[in-house]
Amino acid sequence: MSETIMKIDHLQKDFSIGLMSKKKVHAVNDVSFDIKKGEIISLIGESGSGKTTIGKLILRLLRPSDGHIYYNDKDITTDYKNKRDYYKKVQGIFQDPFASFNPLFKIDRIFDMIFKNFIESDKNKKEKINDALKCVGMNPEFILRKYPHQLSGGQLQRLLIARALIMDVDVLVADELISMLDASTRIDVLNLLASICKEKGMAVLFVTHDLSLGYYISDTTLIMHRGNLVEKGKTSLIYNNPVHPYTQMLLKSIPDIGKRWDKNEKFLPEDINKKIDDFYKNSDIKKGFIEVEDDHKVLFSL
Amino acid sequence: MTEKILDVKDLKLYYKTLKGYVKAIDGINFDIKRGEILGIAGESGCGKSTLGNGLILLKKPLNYISGQANLNGKNIMNLKNKEMNTLRFKDISIIPQFAMDAFSPTKKIKTFISDIVSQHNINPDEKFFDKVRERLDMVNLNHSVLNNYSIELSGGMKQRLVMVISTLLDPELLICDEVTSALDVSSQRFVANMIGDFRDKKIIGSAIFITHDLSILYQIADRIMVMYAGHIAEIADSDTIVKNPKHPYTKALISSLPKNDVQYKDEQLSGIDGTPPNLLNIGEGCRFRFRCKYATDICAKQTPVQEEISSGHTLACWNYKKAGSDKNV
Numbered sequence: 054m055s056e057t058i059m060k061i062d063h064l065q066k067d068f069s070i071g072l073m074s075k076k077k078v079h080a081v082n083d084v085s086f087d088i089k090k091g092e093i094i095s096l097i098g099e100s101g102s103g104k105t106t107i108g109k110l111i112l113r114l115l116r117p118s119d120g121h122i123y124y125n126d127k128d129i130t131t132d133y134k135n136k137r138d139y140y141k142k143v144q145g146i147f148q149d150p151f152a153s154f155n156p157l158f159k160i161d162r163i164f165d166m167i168f169k170n171f172i173e174s175d176k177n178k179k180e181k182i183n184d185a186l187k188c189v190g191m192n193p194e195f196i197l198r199k200y201p202h203q204l205s206g207g208q209l210q211r212l213l214i215a216r217a218l219i220m221d222v223d224v225l226v227a228d229e230l231i232s233m234l235d236a237s238t239r240i241d242v243l244n245l246l247a248s249i250c251k252e253k254g255m256a257v258l259f260v261t262h263d264l265s266l267g268y269y270i271s272d273t274t275l276i277m278h279r280g281n282l283v284e285k286g287k288t289s290l291i292y293n294n295p296v297h298p299y300t301q302m303l304l305k306s307i308p309d310i311g312k313r314w315d316k317n318e319k320f321l322p323e324d325i326n327k328k329i330d331d332f333y334k335n336s337d338i339k340k341g342f343i344e345v346e347d348d349h350k351v352l353f354s355l
Numbered sequence: 356m357t358e359k360i361l362d363v364k365d366l367k368l369y370y371k372t373l374k375g376y377v378k379a380i381d382g383i384n385f386d387i388k389r390g391e392i393l394g395i396a397g398e399s400g401c402g403k404s405t406l407g408n409g410l411i412l413l414k415k416p417l418n419y420i421s422g423q424a425n426l427n428g429k430n431i432m433n434l435k436n437k438e439m440n441t442l443r444f445k446d447i448s449i450i451p452q453f454a455m456d457a458f459s460p461t462k463k464i465k466t467f468i469s470d471i472v473s474q475h476n477i478n479p480d481e482k483f484f485d486k487v488r489e490r491l492d493m494v495n496l497n498h499s500v501l502n503n504y505s506i507e508l509s510g511g512m513k514q515r516l517v518m519v520i521s522t523l524l525d526p527e528l529l530i531c532d533e534v535t536s537a538l539d540v541s542s543q544r545f546v547a548n549m550i551g552d553f554r555d556k557k558i559i560g561s562a563i564f565i566t567h568d569l570s571i572l573y574q575i576a577d578r579i580m581v582m583y584a585g586h587i588a589e590i591a592d593s594d595t596i597v598k599n600p601k602h603p604y605t606k607a608l609i610s611s612l613p614k615n616d617v618q619y620k621d622e623q624l625s626g627i628d629g630t631p632p633n634l635l636n637i638g639e640g641c642r643f644r645f646r647c648k649y650a651t652d653i654c655a656k657q658t659p660v661q662e663e664i665s666s667g668h669t670l671a672c673w674n675y676k677k678a679g680s681d682k683n684v
Contacts, residue, residue: 099539100510205630235398236567240611241626247619262539265570265613269624288618306544308570309615310597314544316551321495322511322541 058125058223058256059088059111059143065119066106080106082280083120088224091254093247095267095288097303098277104260107277108226111258112145124224141171144222148229150209154201160212161197164219171220185218189245207238214246221253228260243270264307268292276300278329282342286349296351298328359425360528360561361387361410366422366432368409375636379405381585382422384661385669387528387561392554394576394593395565396608400631401582403565404452407530411449412439426528444475448526448559452533455513458505465501468520475524490519493556494549511542515549522553527560529553534564535571547575569612573597578667581605584631584642587661589670602670604643641673649674 066081081103088094098104109115111122113129113136121130129139147153154163164182168175186193189211201209210230217225227246231239247270250257261267267274267288274291276284278299284291295301302325308314332353339353368380379402387393395403405417410431413419423430426447431439451457459467468487469479477483488498494515505513514534522529531550535543553559564576572579572593579596581588581604589602600606607627617624629646641659644650651674659671 099541207630236569237398237608237611237627238630239626240613240624241628244619244623244625264540265615268615269613269617270619272620292615303540306540307615308544308547308568308574310570310573310609310612311614314548314574316548320544320548322539322545323495325541 056090057087058090060123060126061086061088061107061111061120062123063120064107064110064117064122066103066110066115067118079280081110081117084277084280084282085120086275086282086285088256088258090223090256091250092273093250093257093259093271094273094275095259095261095271096275096277097261097264097267099262101279102277103280104262104277105228108145108228108258108260111224112143112226113139137171141220142223143226144217144220144224145226145228146210146213146217146230148232150206150213150233151201153213154209156201158200159197160199160201160204163212164197164216167216167219181219185215186212188218188249189215190241191215205238207234207242210234210242211245214242214249217255218249218253222255224256224258226258226260229262230259231266232261232263239266246270264303265309276303281352281355283352284350286346290346290349294346294349296345296349298332299325302328358389359386360389360427362423362425364423364425366424367420368405368413369418369420370405371416371418372635376418376420377634378585378637379417379634380409381634381637382658383582383585383587385580385587385590387563390554390561391578392550392562392564392576394572394579395563395582396567396569396572396579397582398567398631400584400634402585403567403582404532406582407449407532407563407565408451410530411443411447444521445524445526447528447530448521448524449530450517450521450532450534453537454517454521454534455510455537458513458516460505463502463504464516467505468501468523471520472523477524487519487523490523490558493552494519495545511538511545514538514542514546518546518549518553522558525558529559529562530565531562532565533567536566536568543571544574547571551575569597569608581608584637585634586642586658587669587671588643589668589672591668591670595668601664601668601675602672603647603649603675607646641671649677 062085064081064084067077068080070076070078084107096104096107110117117130121128168178183193186196191211231242234242246257249255259271271288274288275282283297284300291300292304295304333355336353341354342350342352344350363383363385365382365384366380367382370377370379397403409417410424419432424432472479491498496512496515500508500516535546538546550562550564554562564572566572576593578590579593580590583604588604589600596605597609600609611624611626627646632642632645639658640656641654644654653673659673661669661671663669
């Protein structure tokens with residue numbers, strides 16, 4: 054289980070703004086982490102923290118400014134060919150299931166295209182599709198003849214997972230997978246994803262802004278703030294013992310069912326930047342990204 | 356506190372389509388007391404936004420069928436648009452969904468505010484803007500935002516500004532439709548708390564808070580109303596809804612929410628199988644019966660009646676007693 058399949062090494066992505074592009078925004082700043090086989094990693098941060106950019110870099114939709122991504126010890130950032138081979142093993146699912154399907158194609162044609170593009174042999178094609186659909190709890194007879202608009206968001210999202218199953222992917226980047234689904238259906242999609250990971254050894258990078266769902270599903274948690282990875286480690290350690298002020302603030306603002314927010318506590322989102330600056334200034338002894346306990350690292354200074 | 360500001364009786368609002376009526380709001384009864392925050396929760400398509408919009412403005416294809424919505428004792432459903440216009444913004448105000456994306460991109464915030472209030476016969480002079488600035492202080496916004504364009508502000512700032520604008524005339528009832536949904540968790544908490552603050556400071560009389568997120572409602576609402584497919588499932592104070600729900604749908608919904616001490620590897624939560632029914636020309640019967648494990652024959656024949664099972668706890672279910680004794684939901 055602990056075999057590392059993907060290694061993200063000092064990844065950097067800058068975007069230039071303005072016409073003369075003198076000014077640069079560090080969307081992703083010196084981020085490193087490993088993805089192990091069968092592991093669910095949740096990547097949590099606010100909008101603009103760079104979490105989606107990391108997903109895109111892993112999916113090779115963007116080229117990094119600096120740093121490397123190793124997939125099975127092969128550097129994919131310098132290898133511009135063989136994209137198709139890479140996509141056989143690394144795939145993404147995005148937020149809007151309605152936008153992920155061609156509305157003119159029936160579902161069976163969508164599966165046909167996977168075989169045409171990514172799997173050489175058509176052997177056992179029907180069997181494979183049926184198995185994958187059954188695995189996500191859908192009836193192949195019923196579903197394959199439908200158009201995307203005839204299905205609900207939860208069903209479409211499960212179809213996307215089925216697609217990844219047929220291809221037998223190693224790493225799945227799930228970008229805000231469940232944020233468009235209703236409370237009553239999203240937990241089933243999450244359960245499905247987690248059970249597949251455990252069975253098939255698929256690793257999932259679960260990009261989300263929902264901390265409570267991140268806690269529910271993931272083994273490892275990464276917290277991003279303004280392009281920096283500020284805290285990473287085992288999920289239970291981060292949620293029970295947050296060290297970085299940003300993580301602490303995030304955890305305080307989760308609406309927790311069964312426990313009310315403290316009304317007397319002054320809560321201003323604007324204060325957080327100052328708090329983080331103070332935190333970086335005052336940690337003289339500790340510098341950089343340091344381990345505070347086993348499997349729990351915190352950024353003490355930039 | 357006991358005075359009712361809004362009293363809705365057997366209200367029916369249908370969308371008229373070429374194929375027939377979509378029964379988005381079908382015979383609901385509820386009330387809001389003065390100084391109360393009522394939360395409305397439910398899945399997408401359950402009619403919660405239709406209800407909010409319908410109370411403010413009946414726009415085609417939404418049609419008023421029958422029933423009453425009494426605001427301060429006056430049925431606002433029968434009012435002409437002109438009469439309603441005198442009530443809007445002063446007596447009843449709304450923050451619609453995605454309101455923060457509706458700022459004019461070519462106007463400064465100050466011009467934008469002036470334009471709105473002059474529609475309501477208020478002179479946007481300096482005295483008026485002193486009041487605006489006072490409100491901006493309350494929500495921790497800098498006065499300089501008045502001279503900004505909307506693209507220069509962040510989502511959380513825009514949402515706070517929207518709240519300031521909609522409450523400028525101190526409405527007695529404010530309807531907030533998904534005001535926290537597009538925000539980050541940190542701004543979410545601030546905006547949600549603001550509504551409670553405004554109520555405590557008597558800027559708004561009472562509020563309806565519409566969202567799909569029950570955990571936010573639990574934080575700020577006094578009472579929670581759970582809707583399912585155009586019907587009301589259950590109304591009770593927020594502690595009862597969260598800790599002791601009786602309706603099978605509420606029970607299933609609460610148990611599907613992630614809790615702070617449950618991880619997948621230890622314990623698995625379960626969702627609700629199936630999807631809500633299509634409301635087009637839907638007939639009699641409980642609309643949750645297709646997904647309900649307690650459903651019996653009567654559920655298919657008769658629409659459950661809203662009944663008060665204890666003081667302040669209303670629900671509509673034929674078999675809630677059977678469901679109520681089942682602990683393993």
